Amino acid sequence: xxxxxxSRLIIGLTLTFLIGPFFIIIAAGLSAGDFLAFPPDGLSLxxxxxxxxxxxxxxxxxxxxxxxxxxxxxxxxxxxxxxYAISRYxxxxxxxxxxxxxxxxxxxxxxxxxxxxRYLVVPLNFTITLALFLAHTALVLPYAVRVVSSSLNNLRSxxxxxxxxxxxxxxxxxxxxxxxxxxxxxxxAFILGFxxxxxxxxxxxFLSGPGVRTLPIDMxxxxxxxxxxxVAALSALLALMSVVIVFVAEKFLGFSRYx
Amino acid sequence: MSSAFVxxxxxxxxxxxxxxxxxxxxxxxxxxxxxxxxxxxxxKTTTMxxxxxxxxxxxxxxxxxGVDMSRTPANKRGVGLVFQSYALFPHLNxxxxxxxxxxxxxLPRTEIIGRVEHGLSTxxxxxxxxxxxxxxxxxxQQRLSLARSLVMEPKVLLLDExxxxxxxxxxxxxxxxxxxxxxxxxxxxxxxxHDQSEALxxxxxxxxxxxxxxxxLGTADDLYNRPETEFAADFFGFENIFEVSGSSIRGPQGSVxxxxxxKAGHLxxxxxAVKIGSGPHKxxxxxxxxxxxxxxxxxxxxxxxxxxxxxxxxxxYELGASLSFDLPEDGALSIPAKN
Numbered sequence: 001x002x003x004x005x006x007s008r009l010i011i012g013l014t015l016t017f018l019i020g021p022f023f024i025i026i027a028a029g030l031s032a033g034d035f036l037a038f039p040p041d042g043l044s045l046x047x048x049x050x051x052x053x054x055x056x057x058x059x060x061x062x063x064x065x066x067x068x069x070x071x072x073x074x075x076x077x078x079x080x081x082x083x084y085a086i087s088r089y090x091x092x093x094x095x096x097x098x099x100x101x102x103x104x105x106x107x108x109x110x111x112x113x114x115x116x117x118r119y120l121v122v123p124l125n126f127t128i129t130l131a132l133f134l135a136h137t138a139l140v141l142p143y144a145v146r147v148v149s150s151s152l153n154n155l156r157s158x159x160x161x162x163x164x165x166x167x168x169x170x171x172x173x174x175x176x177x178x179x180x181x182x183x184x185x186x187x188x189a190f191i192l193g194f195x196x197x198x199x200x201x202x203x204x205x206f207l208s209g210p211g212v213r214t215l216p217i218d219m220x221x222x223x224x225x226x227x228x229x230x231v232a233a234l235s236a237l238l239a240l241m242s243v244v245i246v247f248v249a250e251k252f253l254g255f256s257r258y259x
Numbered sequence: 260m261s262s263a264f265v266x267x268x269x270x271x272x273x274x275x276x277x278x279x280x281x282x283x284x285x286x287x288x289x290x291x292x293x294x295x296x297x298x299x300x301x302x303k304t305t306t307m308x309x310x311x312x313x314x315x316x317x318x319x320x321x322x323x324x325g326v327d328m329s330r331t332p333a334n335k336r337g338v339g340l341v342f343q344s345y346a347l348f349p350h351l352n353x354x355x356x357x358x359x360x361x362x363x364x365x366l367p368r369t370e371i372i373g374r375v376e377h378g379l380s381t382x383x384x385x386x387x388x389x390x391x392x393x394x395x396x397x398x399x400q401q402r403l404s405l406a407r408s409l410v411m412e413p414k415v416l417l418l419d420e421x422x423x424x425x426x427x428x429x430x431x432x433x434x435x436x437x438x439x440x441x442x443x444x445x446x447x448x449x450x451x452x453h454d455q456s457e458a459l460x461x462x463x464x465x466x467x468x469x470x471x472x473x474x475x476l477g478t479a480d481d482l483y484n485r486p487e488t489e490f491a492a493d494f495f496g497f498e499n500i501f502e503v504s505g506s507s508i509r510g511p512q513g514s515v516x517x518x519x520x521x522k523a524g525h526l527x528x529x530x531x532a533v534k535i536g537s538g539p540h541k542x543x544x545x546x547x548x549x550x551x552x553x554x555x556x557x558x559x560x561x562x563x564x565x566x567x568x569x570x571x572x573x574x575x576y577e578l579g580a581s582l583s584f585d586l587p588e589d590g591a592l593s594i595p596a597k598n
Contacts, residue, residue: 158344162346162407166411169334
C-alpha cells in the first residue's frame with residue numbers, strides 16, 4: 001500500500017496544481033471563439049493551425065531554436081573542458097570558480113538582463129542576436145558544468161592513464177576514453193540547456209529589440225495586442241515539445257540521474 | 260651495472276614539496292620478476308608510477324634497456340601497467356579493450372585481430388571477446404587488463420597490487436597465471452604489493468621499502484629467513500624484537516637475562532619460536548585466539564607484551580593463566596647493530 005487516502009489526496013491536489021493549468025491551456029487553444037477563454041467557446045483546431053501562419057511566430061521560433069541549439073553547444077564547448085579541469089586537477093579556488101560559473105542561475109534573470117544590456121549591448125554596440133546568443137550561452141553554462149562534472153566524477157581517472165600507457169596522447173585519451181564514457185551526461189546537459197534556453201524570459205526580455213525576439217517574448221507582445229486563443233495553442237504545443245524531449249531523454253538516458 | 264635492464268639512478272620523487280622517495284638506486288635484470296614491497300605510504304606505488312612515466316622525476320634518471328627514459332613521455336616508453344582497479348574502458352567490449360593500443364599503432368587489420376585473439380586466449384578469455392567489462396567478474400576483468408597490456412609487447416610490465424582485489428581462490432589462480440605468463444613471455448615484470456606472502460610467492464627478488472628508502476633487497480629466502488633490519492624482521496613475521504644489552508634483552512617493560520651470548524643489536528623471535536610451558540621467564544595470558552592449526556597468544560611478560568603461538572593440538576591456556584616460557588637461542592634472529 002502506498003499510503004492512506006489522506007496522503008493520496010495531497011498527492012492528487014499537488015499534481016492537479018502542477019499539471020492542471022496545462023490542460024486548461026490545451027483546452028483554451030481548442031476554442032472556436034475569437035477570445036482566449038476557459039471553458040472554451042466551442043471546439044475547433046483553427047487556432048492550432050493559425051499558430052503556423054503567424055509570421056512573427058515563425059521567425060521568433062527560428063531564433064529561439066537557433067539560440068537554444070547553438071547557445072547550448074557553445075556552453076558545452078566551454079563547459080566540458082571547464083568541468084574536466086575542475087574535476088581532474090587541483091585548481092586553486094576550484095570551488096569558487098564553480099560557484100561563479102553558477103552565478104547566472106542564482107542571480108535573478110532581470111538583473112542579468114539589465115547588466116548585459118547596460119554594459120555589453122549599449123556601450124559595445126553588439127547586435128541583438130549576438131547579445132542574445134552570448135546571454136543564452138552564459139545562462140546555460142552552469143548546467144553544462146554541473147551536469148558534466150557529475151558524470152566526470154563518476155569516471156575513474158586511471159582509465160585515462162591506462163589509455164596514455166597504451167600510446168594515447170592526453171588529448172587523445174580525452175576523446176577516445178573520457179568523452180565516450182560521459183556522452184550521456186553531455187547529452188543530458190544539452191537537453192537541460194536547450195529547454196532552459198528555449199523557455200528563458202527575463203534576460204531575453206531586456207535584450208530583445210525591434211524585429212528580433214525570442215518566441216516567449218514574441219508571445220508576450222502578441223498577447224498585448226491580440227487576445228486570441230492562438231497563444232494558448234502555441235503554449236500547449238511548446239509544452240508538448242518539452243514533455244516529449246524530457247520523456248525521450250528519460251527513456252534513453254535515465255535523465256533523472258543528472259538533474 | 261651493465262646487466263641492468265631497468266635502472267633507477269639516484270631517483271628522487273616528490274609531490275609538490277613533499278619528498279616521497281629521496282634517493283633510490285635500483286637495478287632490475289631482464290626477465291626478472293621483482294616485487295616492490297612495503298606498507299602503504301612507503302613510496303612503492305610512486306616509484307612504479309615514475310617508471311611508467313606517469314610521474315616526473317624530481318632528480319635522478321631512469322633507463323630501460325640502456326636508453327635514458329627520464330624525459331620520455333609515458334606513451335612512448337613501451338611500458339605496460341596493469342592497474343589495481345584494472346582501468347578497463349567501460350564503453351568497449353573485451354576485444355576492443357585489448358585492440359585499443361594496437362589500433363593506435365595503426366597496425367594492419369589482420370595483425371590486430373590476430374594479436375588480440377592470441378592475447379585473449381593467453382589469459383583464457385577468448386569466449387568472452389564480445390562482453391563489456393561490466394559484464395565480467397573481477398578475476399576476468401583483471402585478466403583482460405593483463406591481456407590489454409601484454410599484446411603491446413611492453414619492455415617492462417608493471418602491476419599495481421595485482422592480487423589484492425581478488426578473493427582467496429582467484430588469487431591463487433591469478434598468481435599461477437602471472438607466473439606462467441612471465442615464464443612464457445620472458446617479460447620483465449615489476450609488481451607492487453603490501454602483502455609479504457604475495458611477494459614471497461611470486462617474486463624472484465623482493466625490494467622491501469620503508470619511507471621511500473630500500474630497507475632490504477634480496478630473494479624471498481633472504482628476506483624471510485635473514486631479514487637484516489628490525490623493520491624487515493617485523494615485516495616478515497619476527498614480531499618479538501628486543502634490544503640486546505650485555506647478557507640480557509630489553510623490552511618496553513624491562514629486561515630479562517638470556518641464556519646464550521648474543522651480538523650487540525637486536526634479537527627477534529617469530530611467535531612460533533617462543534617456547535611455551537617451560538623456561539626461566541614468567542608470563543600471563545593476555546589474549547588468545549584460535550587460528551585453525553594454531554592458537555595465537557599475547558603474553559604479558561617482564562619485557563612487555565610478546566606474541567606466541569602453539570599447535571592447536573596442545574593444551575590451551577586460558578585468559579589470565581600464568582605460565583613459564585623461554586626465548587631460546589634456536590629460532591632467535593640476530594640483527595646486528597647499525598654502524
